[in-house]
Amino acid sequence: MRFHDKVVLVTGGSHGIGAAIVKRFVKEEAKVYFTYLSSRKEAAAIADSVGKPQRVSFLACDVRKKEDVQKTVDQILEKESSLDILVNNAGIIRDGLFLTMPDADWSEVLETNLGGVYSFCKASAKQMMMQGGGRIINISSIVADLGGFGQANYAASKGAINAFTKSLAVELASKKVTVNAVAPGMVNTKMSSAVRSAFGDKIKDRIPLGDFAEPEEIASVVAFVASDEARYITGQIITVDGGLGLLSRR
Amino acid sequence: MQNHNNEIIKNVKSIISQALKVDENKIELHSSLIKDLGAESIDFLDIVFRLEKTFKIKIPKGELFPEKLLTDARYIKDGKITQAGVEELQRRIPGANWVEFSKNPLVANLGDVFTVGMIVDYLSEKLATANK
Numbered sequence: 001m002r003f004h005d006k007v008v009l010v011t012g013g014s015h016g017i018g019a020a021i022v023k024r025f026v027k028e029e030a031k032v033y034f035t036y037l038s039s040r041k042e043a044a045a046i047a048d049s050v051g052k053p054q055r056v057s058f059l060a061c062d063v064r065k066k067e068d069v070q071k072t073v074d075q076i077l078e079k080e081s082s083l084d085i086l087v088n089n090a091g092i093i094r095d096g097l098f099l100t101m102p103d104a105d106w107s108e109v110l111e112t113n114l115g116g117v118y119s120f121c122k123a124s125a126k127q128m129m130m131q132g133g134g135r136i137i138n139i140s141s142i143v144a145d146l147g148g149f150g151q152a153n154y155a156a157s158k159g160a161i162n163a164f165t166k167s168l169a170v171e172l173a174s175k176k177v178t179v180n181a182v183a184p185g186m187v188n189t190k191m192s193s194a195v196r197s198a199f200g201d202k203i204k205d206r207i208p209l210g211d212f213a214e215p216e217e218i219a220s221v222v223a224f225v226a227s228d229e230a231r232y233i234t235g236q237i238i239t240v241d242g243g244l245g246l247l248s249r250r
Numbered sequence: 251m252q253n254h255n256n257e258i259i260k261n262v263k264s265i266i267s268q269a270l271k272v273d274e275n276k277i278e279l280h281s282s283l284i285k286d287l288g289a290e291s292i293d294f295l296d297i298v299f300r301l302e303k304t305f306k307i308k309i310p311k312g313e314l315f316p317e318k319l320l321t322d323a324r325y326i327k328d329g330k331i332t333q334a335g336v337e338e339l340q341r342r343i344p345g346a347n348w349v350e351f352s353k354n355p356l357v358a359n360l361g362d363v364f365t366v367g368m369i370v371d372y373l374s375e376k377l378a379t380a381n382k
Binding site for chain 2: 126129130132171172174175
């Protein structure tokens with residue numbers, strides 16, 4: 001098992017891609033901590049579903065609040081001697097036309113998607129540096145590269161994550177901490193259901209591989225980037241989009 | 251006091267060895283962190299974090315190593331630290347050998363000031379103050 005007793009923290013692990021990442025790491029024998037925002041019941045259901053209760057814990061955390069984030073990392077480090085892998089997955093969408101976009105929708109998306117990444121990296125990087133290495137994986141989106149109608153806030157947050165990822169990778173490389181981003185395209189999750197239902201199967205015509213990704217397929221890539229096999233990869237934005245980006249650039 | 255210092259020296263050498271991945275036997279009190287031991291900016295942070303953890307102390311930003319001073323136009327001119335800059339460094343880091351540095355205050359020579367001995371002196375004073 002690649003991750004036997006590695007300590008992993010996944011933000012936003014109750015749903016979609018986050019839940020799939022939690023399950024993947026538990027399956028590979030890691031000790032997984034994940035955060036949830038509001039529903040303890042949903043978090044408990046994910047934890048129950050992995051069938052290895054001793055390997056998974058969940059913590060309430062609003063990633064927009066720095067004190068919550070620091071407390072989460074401190075709680076983990078009270079129990080564990082290391083934090084080996086951080087997956088910044090927590091994210092929201094508040095789609096809407098830019099000209100009528102409420103300021104709150106802009107702020108909330110930036111504070112959650114980008115602010116959460118910033119705060120968790122800040123709270124974890126010191127530990128990773130002192131323990132002699134670690135893996136940080138930020139969940140981005142193909143929208144950062146392509147843009148998205150009604151997604152100025154979401155695209156801005158993900159584009160910033162990409163730039164942040166590259167810069168932090170340079171700063172932490174000498175300490176053997178790698179920082180990468182995984183940028184999914186269309187994934188079969190609740191969060192993307194609005195787009196999928198609005199366009200129906202037509203949107204699949206724009207994807208060269210002709211289908212949506214399953215959350216587990218994104219989790220596979222995250223697991224690879226977190227593994228020892230990816231030791232030499234840092235500062236990269238790894239796109240997992242079925243080729244969607246290729247056609248859109250034509 | 252001598253034993254206390256020996257303990258500090260031993261711990262400081264061990265911390266620097268871990269942070270910079272250099273053989274502990276190659277670390278001397280007069281070793282320059284940058285020139286002799288190859289430290290980069292992030293290594294200074296690493297050293298501060300490890301010192302805080304090992305000695306159970308809080309080192310305020312810029313107290314052991316200067317921050318932001320080198321990007322302040324008031325303190326740098328033509329590749330040299332100005333008189334005001336040297337005075338500011340002296341104020342912030344009184345334990346370093348600023349007299350020697352002042353003779354040729356090139357930014358490039360600043361690394362010579364940050365020695366293993368400077369960290370030991372800083373800690374000795376800090377711990378002595380804390381124990382009073």
